[in-house]
Amino acid sequence: MSLHHDHAEPSPKAPLLVIAAIAALSLALAASASFGLVERDAVPNVSRAAAGTQANAIRSLTFADAPDGAVLIDDGTTGERIVRVEPGTGGFIRSTVRSLVHIRRSQGISARTPFTLTRWDDGSLTLSDPTTGRALELGGFGDDNRAVFAALLPEEAA
Structure with a gap:
C-alpha cells in the first residue's frame, strides 16, 4: 500500500500578493515617520487662529x-x-x-x-x-x- 501525495499543487498567488503589499505599505509608512516625512504627533497641530479659537x-x-x-x-x-x-x-x-x-x-x-x-x-x-x-x-x-x-x-x- 503506497501513500503518495502530490505536493506540487500551486499556491494561490492573490492572497500572497495582498499580504506582501500590506507589509510593504506598513514599512514605507513607518520609515516615512522615522525620516521626518510624516509628523509623529497623534493630534495634528492646527492653527488656532484659522479655527477662530x-x-x-x-x-x-x-x-x-x-x-x-x-x-x-x-x-x-x-x-x-x-x-x-x-x-x-x-x-x-x-x-x-x-x-x-x-x-x-x-x-x-x-x-x-x-x-x-x-x-x-x-x-x-x-x-x-x-x-x-x-x-x-x-x-x-x-x-x-x-x-x-x-x-x-x-x-x-x-
Missing part, C-alpha cells in the same frame, strides 16, 4: 531636573518657582516634557528655553515649544493628565 490663559514655563531627581517647574517670564515635582511622582509631566526636550536636543536647542502652556476659549489645553513648532494637545491624554498641566496656569485663569 482665542487663548484665554497663557503661561511660559521652564522645566529643570534637580540633583535629587525632582523636576522644577518655573515661570519662564519671572523665574518664580511654580511647583517642585518630587522624585517618583509626576509621571505624565516627566514623560511629556522629556519627549519635547528630546526633540530640542536632537536640534541643538537649549532645554532652558521656555515652553508655552495655553488654555483656549474652547477649553482645550496645549503645551507648545515655540523653538521647534511642536505642540501637544493635552486633552487627548485624559482629564486627570490634562488637570496636572491646567494647575500650572495662574490662579485667576485656572
Whole structure:
C-alpha cells in the first residue's frame, strides 16, 4: 500500500500578493515617520487662529531636573518657582516634557528655553515649544493628565 501525495499543487498567488503589499505599505509608512516625512504627533497641530479659537490663559514655563531627581517647574517670564515635582511622582509631566526636550536636543536647542502652556476659549489645553513648532494637545491624554498641566496656569485663569 503506497501513500503518495502530490505536493506540487500551486499556491494561490492573490492572497500572497495582498499580504506582501500590506507589509510593504506598513514599512514605507513607518520609515516615512522615522525620516521626518510624516509628523509623529497623534493630534495634528492646527492653527488656532484659522479655527477662530482665542487663548484665554497663557503661561511660559521652564522645566529643570534637580540633583535629587525632582523636576522644577518655573515661570519662564519671572523665574518664580511654580511647583517642585518630587522624585517618583509626576509621571505624565516627566514623560511629556522629556519627549519635547528630546526633540530640542536632537536640534541643538537649549532645554532652558521656555515652553508655552495655553488654555483656549474652547477649553482645550496645549503645551507648545515655540523653538521647534511642536505642540501637544493635552486633552487627548485624559482629564486627570490634562488637570496636572491646567494647575500650572495662574490662579485667576485656572
